[in-house]
Amino acid sequence: MQISDAEWTVMNLIWESQPTAASDVIEQLAETHAWSAATIKTMLHRLVRKGALSATSSGRKYIYSCRVKRADCVLHASRSFLDRVFGGDTAPALLHLVESSKLTADQIDELKKLLDSMER
């Protein structure tokens, strides 16, 4: 199962607000993207068919929930991305990503703590 670019937007929103009705999803995505309701409904329908989302009837509305864990999807997508773009060698990728990111002092500290813990 592969989540497409546009579908990630939908999934992220539902991960953060599930369980949620289509009308809510549509309302929020219409604000941030130039998608018609029809487009969003199609994406929801396809995600259900793919097995990423489940829909349970509530009256005639469907309430959507995620059937896959965000962490699992993120991990899979991340690995796939790193493999593809960096040929599987993680470290140069991370160096590059860190270098090109704007991080706060707190965030830098947090990363350093994480690296410390990995060293032991």
Place this chain on the structure above:
Amino acid sequence: MQISDAEWTVMNLIWESQPTAASDVIEQLAETHAWSAATIKTMLHRLVRKGALSATSSGRKYIYSCRVKRADCVLHASRSFLDRVFGGDTAPALLHLVESSKLTADQIDELKKLLDSMER
């Protein structure tokens, strides 16, 4: 211009060995992927049409070179990926990626040095 998953494999190889002839590309990719020569030739042709590669005639062979910098493509792909999967917030993404990567002690040191330099 968007480089597809399979095309990244081709681009990575050419970035590392350019300028290079199609026969060389085909030979090397055939070892690592179950692609026919026809498949690889198509990808090369599409990448030229996209503007990612250039091809200069040498006799009747084409010599392929990249028209785009690896660093630029990586940066663009990385940002796009982070935006899509993590909703634009880089730090949690990096934490996640670091946490799920197997890094050597040297690589950890290198990352820490980079973070140190970003703090100043």
Place this chain on the structure above:
DNA sequence: ATACATTGTTTACACATGTAATCGAACGAG
């Protein structure tokens, strides 16, 4: 009952991508 609005499903179309065969031109060997 009828008309309208809402909701999910189905249909539509264009393009990109993965995979590869086929074709036409150029080259080399006999």
Place this chain on the structure above:
DNA sequence: CTCGTTCGATTACATGTGTAAACAATGTAT
């Protein structure tokens, strides 16, 4: 010269994706 091989271009087909309209069913208001 002919024939076979090689090389890039063209063609092919299936699937996925982006975008959205159209349709059918259900609910609400008059």
